Amino acid sequence: MVRVAIIGCGAFAESQHIPNCVAHPDVEVVALCDLRRERLEEVARRFGLERASLVTDSAEVFRRSDVDAVLAATDHSAHLPLIAEAARSGKHLLIEKPMTMTQEESLQALRLVKQSGIKLCVDYNRPFSPSMRAIKEALEEHRTDPVTSPWRSKRAPGFPTLPEERATNLVITINDEIDSYRPQHLDPGRGGGQILGESCHWFDLACWLIDRRPVRVLASGSTRLSHSVTLDFEDGSMATLFFSVCGTFDYPKERYELTSGGALFLNEFFVETAVYGRGEAVRKTYPMQFDDLRTEVPEEGFAAYLAKRTLAQRRFLETGKMPALAPDKGHQALLNAFIRAVRDDLPCPVDERRGARATYLSGLAIQSIRTGMPVPVCREALDAFVQP
Ligand SMILES: NC(=O)c1ccc[n+]([C@@H]2O[C@H](COP(=O)([O-])OP(=O)(O)OC[C@H]3O[C@@H](n4cnc5c(N)ncnc54)[C@H](O)[C@@H]3O)[C@@H](O)[C@H]2O)c1
The missing domain is CATH 3.30.360.10 (Dihydrodipicolinate Reductase; domain 2)
Structure with a gap:
């Protein structure tokens, strides 16, 4: 079982990450995190996740020992800080697109992933x-x-x-x-x-x-x-x-x-x-x-x-x-591939280099x-x- 926390429980998480995790036989959603507490209560109720911890500070998610992997669907400006927290705590991370907001941020993200050895997957789902x-x-x-x-008509003779x-x-x-x-x-x-x-x-x-x-x-x-x-x-x-x-x-x-x-x-x-x-x-x-x-x-x-x-x-x-x-559009298949990569220690389906590109x-x-x-x-x- 891969124990997952979801940070950013807005429109996208509600339409994809949460239902896809709930439907996954090898995923347990142990924590939901959002800046808005009322939103957390609403989605926990809607998806029957009353046993998950509801937290408003993402730092708490990364401190928990019962979280193996994190899915993040927040504002884009939060992406690099979340990647840094994931690297510090050694937790694998599926980050929404775009991975980072600038080329400089991408280089930092690449460095953090290399140093920590975490799996960073970017949610470029269309190829899935x-x-x-x-x-x-x-x-x-x-x-x-x-x-x-x-x-089809034949090409004129001699036409290269x-x-x-x-x-x-x-x-x-x-x-x-x-x-x-x-x-x-x-x-x-x-x-x-x-x-x-x-x-x-x-x-x-x-x-x-x-x-x-x-x-x-x-x-x-x-x-x-x-x-x-x-x-x-x-x-x-x-x-x-x-x-x-x-x-x-x-x-x-x-x-x-x-x-x-x-x-x-x-x-x-x-x-x-x-x-x-x-x-x-x-x-x-x-x-x-x-x-x-x-x-x-x-x-x-x-x-x-x-x-x-x-x-x-x-x-x-x-x-x-x-x-x-x-x-x-491949959302569920990409999530499944990420979970497989975490569980079986496989390469990430869409890695940080693709995110940076x-x-x-x-x-x-x-x-x-x-x-x-x-x-x-x-x-x-x-x-x-x-x-x-
Ligand atoms: N892969 C796709 O096809 C696809 C489609 C739609 C959206 N997205 C991505 O999903 C992400 C979220 O989009 P959305 O439409 O759900 O936005 P949204 O505004 O509806 O949801 C974002 C949520 O994150 C919360 N949040 C913001 N910063 C936070 C932080 N630091 N800690 C905890 N919670 C925080 C907000 O309170 C909000 O509830 C964006 O990165 C967006 O690009 C991806």
Whole structure:
């Protein structure tokens, strides 16, 4: 049994960490910590965790001998102090994204982890989504064994294979809703804005999917709200993120489109994937993590998700209660991998070097917007983060 404490029992912990820990057969939640006592009492009651200790000072969590690992979902400004406390007390830590707010903080975090030997896992969950793993698998298979659709027109005789054809290009579209942000997310001292606070997810994901060294960042828009960012990679691959806060959750929030070697790999909000250009198109659907409408709409996939959203809205207007609908973005799988790493002394599923890389790339995107210029990725800086 891994004995866990959760620090920061706000919206995210309530929607993921707490229910995922409660559902895990090898996890015992021994302590909940938040600055707000009334919040602690509320979540303890809701999840039947009356036996867990409720504490308002995180230092107490790290002093306890009955805590093996800590999950933290607080303001971003608390991350480095929590990493330092975890290192001092020798407790393993799953920290929310972004791991740290600056490159300097990342170097400190790396040093602390190295000196203490704790496992630090950063909650970059998207690569743990079953749909994203399926896309990555199909992409890798295509890169090693490219298959061309038999009905594709033949290349003109003598036309050479061009270097650009070897690239993998990714477009990520984020349709976000302004109502999902609270003042602390945009506060430069507490949250750092949406490039650092949210787009760090997609910098990590782009590096994981494309699996090449990023060399340049070009961004425009707002450093705290809507923005577009292009990462260029060493082999000519590109990842472009378009993040708009002027949208609506009446439509799914995330869409991923990868093209590589004459094929297209599509991920529609973690509920459906499609691969085109390798013979007959292959579409797959994925069950959602939470789906209160499963019995009314038993189908899976994108069209079914839209139908469930419409039904959920109608239900809300009728009852004042919104049915839970959450595609599987990999939160639970990442938590399970972290618990496994702690229990069996395995490497961390998303380690501090990956956390540092995403914070670094976020900083470069912010710098690019501020200067109106593309910013090179410094090889030595990246190596400091990615080398063991
Ligand atoms: N991985 C993901 O996909 C994902 C999604 C949403 C949010 N998050 C992350 O989760 C974290 C929390 O976000 P949220 O939306 O739940 O915010 P929130 O404001 O709802 O919750 C944060 C909670 O932490 C508490 N807190 C702050 N500092 C604390 C401290 N030092 N000690 C104890 N408690 C403290 C606050 O009182 C609050 O209850 C953020 O890092 C956010 O980026 C991750």
